[in-house]
Amino acid sequence: MRQDALPPAFVVGLGLIGGSLVRALAPHTDVRGWSPGEATRTAAAADGFAVVDDLRAGLERAATDDALVVVATPVPAFPAVLAAVDETAPTVRLTDVASVKGLIADQVESLAPRARYVGAHPMAGTAHSGWAAGSADLFRDAAWVTCLTEDSDPDVWAAVAALGLQVGSRVVPTEAPAHDRAVARISHLPHLLALALAQAGAAGGDLALSLAASSFADGTRVAGTRPELIRAMCENNRDALLDAVDDALGLLGVARGSLASTGSLVKITESGHAARTAFEQRGSGLEDVTLSGDDLVDQLLAVGAAGGYVTGLRATDDGWSVAARYPADND
């Protein structure tokens, strides 16, 4: 079913995320794509998708169509893309799918300040990358984070949210700093711990690796991600990640001290088990609510902060009616 607010889209970058988005959107809206790589453009066109050969021509067309421009390049390529947006389609509707949001918001503010921007981050991925790795199902049941400020235009947010809903995601409204703090803890810290665990395990030599079973395999899985991808995520979210690392170092240091002095790990085992249980039970007790009105942005932010998410959008005479899931005990 096509989302009401779904705009035409121009996807800049056809790697895993951009390529999956083109595949997922093409049956439902007019979607074009561009990649700096000629081989990638050729592959996408050969697969039957609409590809433009020139970034600026694509941006001009997006401006004409009032399409949503989705920047899906690696983070280092953002400044050049945003400069092209500002030159060619300065007031276009703009979003992106980068895994850090404060940095990108700052870049948009300085390089494409007239763009109508609402940043996004689909919490989906695989160990693979590139056009060929993409899949129309990549975003199904994932969180599609949308970043609002008090100045955000609800209409632009609705277009970005419609994109996420169309590809099967839960749309989570939040603010960029809150997003960055959260992903530092649930994505970037897990990568650092996996890297450290892989090394501490390998330092045990051939016997240790020979004995390693599922606890080590699971705990180190994301250490298999390409180092440059981990660096791009983590180094661009430095301050929030430092806070998260310090928390983890503090918890481990206390546990180490307790084990050394009293022989007991009661505190970390019980608190950690309770935290894992909270994770397993997240999303339970959510109820359907409908949001609307002049303070829609505030209502959306309250939903995201409480662990809720948006499930649908409907245009009304005076704005948007938003269906969401929200914890019952926060009502």
Add this chain to the structure above:
Amino acid sequence: MRQDALPPAFVVGLGLIGGSLVRALAPHTDVRGWSPGEATRTAAAADGFAVVDDLRAGLERAATDDALVVVATPVPAFPAVLAAVDETAPTVRLTDVASVKGLIADQVESLAPRARYVGAHPMAGTAHSGWAAGSADLFRDAAWVTCLTEDSDPDVWAAVAALGLQVGSRVVPTEAPAHDRAVARISHLPHLLALALAQAGAAGGDLALSLAASSFADGTRVAGTRPELIRAMCENNRDALLDAVDDALGLLGVARGSLASTGSLVKITESGHAARTAFEQRGSGLEDVTLSGDDLVDQLLAVGAAGGYVTGLRATDDGWSVAARYPADND
């Protein structure tokens, strides 16, 4: 196919590991079981397995049959079981399946010193426990660690190894201290890191848990293990675990310092990725070898230390011919 050296067995403790062992062995050898819990004994008997109602009667029968006694109780119950062995079946063939081996070897030495003991540790488990959770397939393709000393009797080792081979495991010979150092790194440290990660993530609140995806789910999975089981493993392997934790803290501390001062995570990402790759490639390049002779124990220890394992046993006129897999470049 029945292993040549497979002895009759008496399994003391019918939880996940003991219960799985009874199920896996019953088609191939005479196996009896005992549990301190009457309900467990009733359930095992109802499932068609041979259950004895009294620990001492079972041990007496094991001595008569020259059965291998397998202690599969929780670690805190070991002293009582070993005292019963020493009273009732003092020179019986004895093994165990506890996840720490130095501590158990010390307890056997002091409480059942006449027993012919070779400790073992099957690297298998699930999140569940108890008789009902058991499965005859639990040990398939797992490492079955066997702990030797220079005084070990090859005949007793062969009986313990035959048990592991019969249930489908790779039999890894090593010494108890080396086992304990290895599992500190590839099993106990992963549990501590998972517990710390679960807490650091939950400290990010409902938004963070709502955004958490596979990296967090995988990295915290074993934090869902019952706290008392994690404590039993980790607290009983204190010294080795402290070394492993200190390694991890050191690696994370250096990465934290680098991120804070230079913004770079190049070192931990590249070293961690290389370590994960080494784990993924473990066991490649192994070749079939045959071990035999007076220095069999030394040969077995060399196989385990190099990441190899035993795949078969055959009795010969003057001892054992042991089939193993061993790295080609160590020949």
